[in-house]
Amino acid sequence: MEADQIRDLSIAEIETRIDEEEDELEELRFQHAIRGRLENPMLLRTKRRLIARLKTIRNEKRRADEETA
Numbered sequence: 001m002e003a004d005q006i007r008d009l010s011i012a013e014i015e016t017r018i019d020e021e022e023d024e025l026e027e028l029r030f031q032h033a034i035r036g037r038l039e040n041p042m043l044l045r046t047k048r049r050l051i052a053r054l055k056t057i058r059n060e061k062r063r064a065d066e067e068t069a
Contacts, residue, residue: 001050006057011065014058021051 006014025047032038 001053003053003057006054007061011058011061014054014061018051018054018058021047021054025051 001017006017009017025044028038028044028047032041032044038044
């Protein structure tokens with residue numbers, strides 16, 4: 001998901017997406033710990049970066065809302 005697509009979402013939608021992605025990351029980490037390998041270990045990095053991107057844009061939107069309020 002690109003930053004432009006994330007910016008089109010509302011804050012509530014972004015928070016929901018963060019929760020979903022963190023759950024998926026937790027599951028991937030669990031699989032990695034139990035099995036010792038994942039089919040694609042790059043998924044861990046991709047998920048972490050997506051979560052960071054979501055949180056960054058959420059914070060930008062919150063600051064923009066606070067400035068206008």
